[in-house]
Amino acid sequence: MAKTLNIIESAYRATIEEQDDTIVWITHAMKGAGADLSVLLRGNAVNYCVTGQKAPEISFGEWQQTHAAQIDQDLIALMGKGVPVYVAEEDLAKRGISLSELISGVKTVNREGILDLIENHDRIWHW
């Protein structure tokens, strides 16, 4: 089966409305449909690896909005389904994110590592 690398770059685009990052979500859905997937987080999406993120509940009038996205947990669940998750170390460093802040299981990659991933996957879907 062809291997697909999902590169996720945009972050927190509509995560309150969607209660998900919609690309992490569709990665779960496509894995469930039998796709052979890996994920590379780069750009602002490297922040998805930071532990303990969850937006507080917000309200609009009498409406209490519950079940905010927990994207770090969604990535842990994705790895539990056998989807490797890689994160661009250069983009972590640019944003002042240390390795100790990351969820366990993600693999950091440098420039050469990103090129390796791109060369070693059949399809590159750059979201």
Next chain:
Amino acid sequence: MTHYLLIESRDSFEVNDVAYFYDLASGLKERGNTVTLFLIQNGVLPARKNPSDSTLAKLATAGVNILADHLSLQERGITDSALVDGVASAELDVVIDQMADGVKTLWH
């Protein structure tokens, strides 16, 4: 050796991440791959000759085939003579033909 088609729809003036995509083109070329960088929408803005920025010229010199969408150029008033050396105007057929040939295609 693999052929890559990298489509850049954004420009380096507004979006920092464009530098990453140019570098991706450079890195894939350094590894011996064939690389086409297709500029479209605001992605064509850096294709205008500019003494203060030689990024695309260096990519072209390194062997990356750089094309710029004809419609996007016309929409922005960029003539062929105003293009950075090594950048050529092209129609979208190039993208479709390369996709049909199985070229690994990425959008940014």
Next chain:
Amino acid sequence: MSKKKTLTFCLMDAPFENARTTTALRLIDTAVRRGHNVNVFAYEGAVGVPFSKQSAHANKVHGFEEDEWNHPLPKDWVSEIMNHAEKTGSKVDWINCGLCVDERGMNEAVPGVRRGTPGDLVNWANTSDNTLIIPTK
């Protein structure tokens, strides 16, 4: 020109918001004109691209009435691409992500558009000659 191939596109942008919508439809149209079959998976706001209730308006700033202005409607571009494909022996199969349709209330689409799931994108990718994701930002 290479022989007839099948190309899959995934679109994400809502209409009238970004040049990516026009570019995506130009690519799909070009693929059909080159004789290829095309699959389109519309995700998120892109389910609005073939929304059948889009309507044109006049442009008083430029002094044109509605019937003079030739206002672009992406749903009409989609229909025209599909019609051209049918006439020329190509196929355009357009799936709107069903959950995305529901949350946006965009159930009405031009003929030829159907509902589906991300599993359809997986199946298409596995049976197509190439797939291009055109994400929103």
